[in-house]
Amino acid sequence: MRFLRGVLRYPVIVATLVVGAVVAVLLFTGDDDAARWLAVVYVSAVIVWTLIGMIRDVVRGHIGLDILAVVAMVATLAVDEYIASLIIVLMLSGGEALEDYAGRRATRELTALLDRSPRIAHVLAHPGDLDSDEVQDVAADDVEVGDVLLIRPAEVVPVDGVLIAGAGSFDESSLTGESLPVTRVVGDEVLSGSVNGSTAVHVRAMRRSADSQYQQIVALVREAQASRAPTVRLADRFAIPFTAVSLVIAGAAWAVSGDPTRFAEVLVLATPCPLLIAAPVAFLGGMSRAARAGVIVKGGAVIEQLARVRSAAFDKTGTLTEGRPDLIEVRPAPGIDPDELLALVASAEQYSTHVIADGVRRAAQARGLRLERADEASEVATNGVTATIGGRTIAVGKPGFTAGLAPDTVHTEFAPGQVAAYAAVDGRFAGTLILGDDARPEARAVIAWLREHGVERVAMLTGDARATGEAIAHAVGVTEVHAELLPPEKVHLAAQLRPRPVLMVGDGVNDAPVLAASDIGIAMGAKGSTAAGDAAGAVILQDSIAGVADAVSIGRHTLRVAYTAIGIGIGLSIGLMLIATAGVIPAVAGALIQELVDLATILYALRALTGPRVDLSAVTTQSDAPHPVAAGRD
Numbered sequence: 001m002r003f004l005r006g007v008l009r010y011p012v013i014v015a016t017l018v019v020g021a022v023v024a025v026l027l028f029t030g031d032d033d034a035a036r037w038l039a040v041v042y043v044s045a046v047i048v049w050t051l052i053g054m055i056r057d058v059v060r061g062h063i064g065l066d067i068l069a070v071v072a073m074v075a076t077l078a079v080d081e082y083i084a085s086l087i088i089v090l091m092l093s094g095g096e097a098l099e100d101y102a103g104r105r106a107t108r109e110l111t112a113l114l115d116r117s118p119r120i121a122h123v124l125a126h127p128g129d130l131d132s133d134e135v136q137d138v139a140a141d142d143v144e145v146g147d148v149l150l151i152r153p154a155e156v157v158p159v160d161g162v163l164i165a166g167a168g169s170f171d172e173s174s175l176t177g178e179s180l181p182v183t184r185v186v187g188d189e190v191l192s193g194s195v196n197g198s199t200a201v202h203v204r205a206m207r208r209s210a211d212s213q214y215q216q217i218v219a220l221v222r223e224a225q226a227s228r229a230p231t232v233r234l235a236d237r238f239a240i241p242f243t244a245v246s247l248v249i250a251g252a253a254w255a256v257s258g259d260p261t262r263f264a265e266v267l268v269l270a271t272p273c274p275l276l277i278a279a280p281v282a283f284l285g286g287m288s289r290a291a292r293a294g295v296i297v298k299g300g301a302v303i304e305q306l307a308r309v310r311s312a313a314f315d316k317t318g319t320l321t322e323g324r325p326d327l328i329e330v331r332p333a334p335g336i337d338p339d340e341l342l343a344l345v346a347s348a349e350q351y352s353t354h355v356i357a358d359g360v361r362r363a364a365q366a367r368g369l370r371l372e373r374a375d376e377a378s379e380v381a382t383n384g385v386t387a388t389i390g391g392r393t394i395a396v397g398k399p400g401f402t403a404g405l406a407p408d409t410v411h412t413e414f415a416p417g418q419v420a421a422y423a424a425v426d427g428r429f430a431g432t433l434i435l436g437d438d439a440r441p442e443a444r445a446v447i448a449w450l451r452e453h454g455v456e457r458v459a460m461l462t463g464d465a466r467a468t469g470e471a472i473a474h475a476v477g478v479t480e481v482h483a484e485l486l487p488p489e490k491v492h493l494a495a496q497l498r499p500r501p502v503l504m505v506g507d508g509v510n511d512a513p514v515l516a517a518s519d520i521g522i523a524m525g526a527k528g529s530t531a532a533g534d535a536a537g538a539v540i541l542q543d544s545i546a547g548v549a550d551a552v553s554i555g556r557h558t559l560r561v562a563y564t565a566i567g568i569g570i571g572l573s574i575g576l577m578l579i580a581t582a583g584v585i586p587a588v589a590g591a592l593i594q595e596l597v598d599l600a601t602i603l604y605a606l607r608a609l610t611g612p613r614v615d616l617s618a619v620t621t622q623s624d625a626p627h628p629v630a631a632g633r634d
Helices: 002-009 011-028 032-059 066-078 082-106 108-115 213-226 231-257 260-270 273-292 300-308 316-320 338-349 355-366 399-403 443-452 466-476 487-496 509-517 530-535 546-580 587-609
Strands: 120-124 135-139 148-151 161-165 168-171 182-184 201-205 295-297 311-314 326-332 376-380 384-389 392-397 418-425 428-436 457-461 480-482 502-506 520-524 538-540
Touching (some): 011 032, 011 082, 066 260, 082 260, 082 587, 231 546, 260 587, 273 295, 273 300, 273 546, 295 300, 311 316, 326 338, 326 355, 338 355, 338 392, 338 428, 355 418, 392 399, 399 418, 457 466, 466 480, 487 509, 502 509, 502 546, 509 520, 538 546
Parallel strands (some): 311 502, 502 520
Antiparallel strands (some): 120 135, 120 148, 148 201, 161 201, 295 538, 376 384, 384 392, 392 418, 418 428
């Protein structure tokens, strides 16, 4: 079966080997004419097929490098070097196989994610009896929210869930890149795709398979694998010059020697496999290395843009900050009980996806307050949420949002770095909740690393109040702050940033437009929204913006490897062509030598799988930069 798959996958290689073997037998038996005609007919058919493919490429706007191979095959046939022409055909078709092998090697981390995708779930037949061994095996896609699942030792968690009994140790390396297992206890969330340890546990499903963390990552990986690296563009940059130089050298050798065989001997060394293979292998390697570092990059075009980034913009909440604001103080309006205000606000915030809402809900649950269901609720992104609960209308959000419904809204003072959620009940101001969200500990080092590595401009684009944005910006070393922005304003500012390309990093639904509009968008995917992940060109799976530095570093290393591999191929080919002008490299030997050039470029391109690691601890974060010069719910 393996042989049959090989035949079906690489039919030209198999056909060429068969023809070559028959030609060898015919030559051995002395039937030179039959050997010659068989080789000429077969190679001519390959030439016609290649020309058809070249015409299709030209129609699509791509200049085909196969012209060199076609000219080399025609030239070797014309001077009766039909053995060399067969080797050229084998080299071209073998290049596809080499690229396929190198591609599988380069994308093994991405492929591993797909291979580990959970498919089966053990659903308890009697959810109330955790001691029961009676389970039903169902497809992971058929698990419903609320089902109780048995996760046996060493099994992959099929859907996101909550641990409902005991404690367990889980390997989350395929999700976050963290190599050490993490311990989860009752009430903790267990992510799909994580691998259970040595103890069987019970989990209640929180989401369906399609909505779970691992399936979202798998979808990103499939998108990354389907997207084409900019190999055609890279090859096109060298196609015309390399073709012209090769033809000039071969033509000059023919003119000086007066021997047309010299033209063929030179040209067999100019086949374009280094250009066609080296770049895609390098980009695939870079994507795989990024996945190993916890960053899913959606294609080689993103890798190339990351390598060239010159400006960076960051969202604040959940990006430069930890995204887990804690309630510091409840400031009710006169006559309102603090716990009642917190309960009402938390009930309304159940219908918001903002991280501030999560902080309010956690505070209410910690105080044992009961949250009510809403009869009607709606959210205005970056502004606030309104809900009708028990006949009362509650509005929570920015002061301007609340003031539109409660004109008596009173602005409150709070410390830099804190944020206030304003509340109104039935059209009257009800008070404020003060929350604090600390800057990420690694944020300052990441900003400093970007500046040290050629990113000339770093800005914050936030929907929060100016004072809050400036406080966090100063803490992390950002000197340009644009605050109190709506999503369209973020998009406009990102479009105006110079120099280009511009990198934008964000995490929430409100960041999706600016992530999509930027040259490169990176989404914080560990806790961020699906919308942000879909809009971005890359997604960080860990809850850390250190992945931004990793992504940029990997992009630059990958592009450097791709260009170097192409340079090695071109340099060796031109050097060998110059030597061949003296007539010291026969056409057959030249065709075989070119195979070694292909191998050398591929082996070098695989260096994209490895490279220097970003050491943020070595970054100088001391800054004498002035306070921010320019500047809610983010």
